[in-house]
Amino acid sequence: MAGSVGLTRVLEPAGVLPQAAWRLDASPEIGPDEVRIRVQRLNLDAASYRQLASKHEGDGAAIRAEVLDIVETRGKMHNPVTGSGGMLIGVVDEVGPESPLPVKPGDRVATLVSLTLTPLRITDGLASWDGLSEQVPAEGTAILFGRSIVGVLPDDLPAELALAVYDVCGAPALVDRVVRQYQDPTVLVLGGAGKSGSLSLAAARRAGARTKAVVVSAAERDSLLAAGLADEIAIADARDPVAVAQAAGTADITVVCVDVPGCEHGAILATAPGGTVIFFSMATSFPAAALGAEGLAADVTMLVGNGYVPGHADFAVGLLREVPAVRALFEARIAAD
């Protein structure tokens, strides 16, 4: 893939890629293959927002102040505790003459690369945000590099809905790919009622799998039952491996969509020998997964959920259009936010 990866934006430490950098240069002047976006809204990663809300005990002003401080200090919205970011929507402001990205000024777009590597400057002090939701109205500028991923927002979907889908669009595309490597598999989704979870269930079923879900509450079970995306639904704490294995039995493919730490062992224990675990939660611990599988003598393939699969954005939007129940779940979650 052509295009630069943003090395000239890295201020410290030198020589690393933007995602690994402590601090980026977020100045709005663009290089020849860069694109500047006029920011309208940030969508914070769930694990990141949860950590901030928990630290500040739900005090919106304090949460807002810390987000501003992170962006000011790092030149990007890269939560130093969780290591995660989120994404944004905005309008294309200027396109460098050598940019390979398929956008033009005036396009309303969502960035499909993480905020952890996106140079970002906030100019309105986040005055329109109460700090109480992952969806952050914001004014400012963001920079896209030559090698990047950006999606023009579909005309037939509200921007908030498209953004919520794009945020997790790697999950259904990867689930589809893995399901097609098995013969009539059973797919278990931990956190099946959430955004990435419901899209994963829909993708698994469309690819021919039998579907099971673990959810955390009766309310989530009821909404997922109504959606009809899972053949079986169990209520269990995904952090409790014994409870997960008892409630869900085993599966050929287990998809972890619960954004809290400690779900690795339940997922491994619930996966049949020769099966695959796909970790989409940013709260996943690499050593817990690696050592957990070894400790359980579990012959399972464990995938780091890559947020990029070619065509992933169109794939996810297509699922949303095709499966009204998924769209209803997304709209309900957005309304509840």
Next chain:
Amino acid sequence: MAGSVGLTRVLEPAGVLPQAAWRLDASPEIGPDEVRIRVQRLNLDAASYRQLASKHEGDGAAIRAEVLDIVETRGKMHNPVTGSGGMLIGVVDEVGPESPLPVKPGDRVATLVSLTLTPLRITDGLASWDGLSEQVPAEGTAILFGRSIVGVLPDDLPAELALAVYDVCGAPALVDRVVRQYQDPTVLVLGGAGKSGSLSLAAARRAGARTKAVVVSAAERDSLLAAGLADEIAIADARDPVAVAQAAGTADITVVCVDVPGCEHGAILATAPGGTVIFFSMATSFPAAALGAEGLAADVTMLVGNGYVPGHADFAVGLLREVPAVRALFEARIAAD
């Protein structure tokens, strides 16, 4: 697989598996399907030992005191900073009547599950260890659960050598499996001169791959050249993604065997679209890998290096016997320790 996973040994927090537990009950009395080992030697995980040595600036007495403190506090040698452990060798002392493990009292064995989940009691204050090596002579007791992995030590190999091989035996077995999913692939090993690295190179070549290695120094290059395991060898800092990609070009399969943080992006950048990255380093950051691939728009499969593949111990010992160069590299590393 039959057998219990050690839930009765978990003291806190309740309901998690032993690896996730803060503290285990390491008392030497065994349950009906447990096995007690009389410990002879611990082999600390490289990332764990490096962290301890760095923290205490190479002060052996201080390193020893901290290892004792960890084992005393947690009931297992589970480094709370790195999240990693290591393994041990010893002699089988008592086998519960319901244990499914293929061992009998008097067998000299290596435990092939991590120390992070192995109840451990040290009784000699590690008096025979100077704190200056990952190999720790020790007296005490360790417990194996029903569902566990244990290898009887081969008669034809020194115990230290077998232990060093067993410690990384998941790597060559998984590399072999992945190489066979590709047609004439090129395999790049970051850290190719190390233990898991050299076994991975040997496994890749035997499975028909073309092999490349990145090493950190001229000395490592020379020893790997002499071993003849890699078709190409480059010197680069594996934490510098641009240097890695320039030095090594691209590969279909990239294997990360460098036990330092920050190697995710170089591995991703060096892997061709459709390729696979296998992370064996316990220093791997899950978010850095997931967000890094997304940020680079890299369509690569990323595997958490599972320490367990059926038959992995015999597979690795077989490679060592078959490829004298690998054995020589291992012996040189052990001598240097």
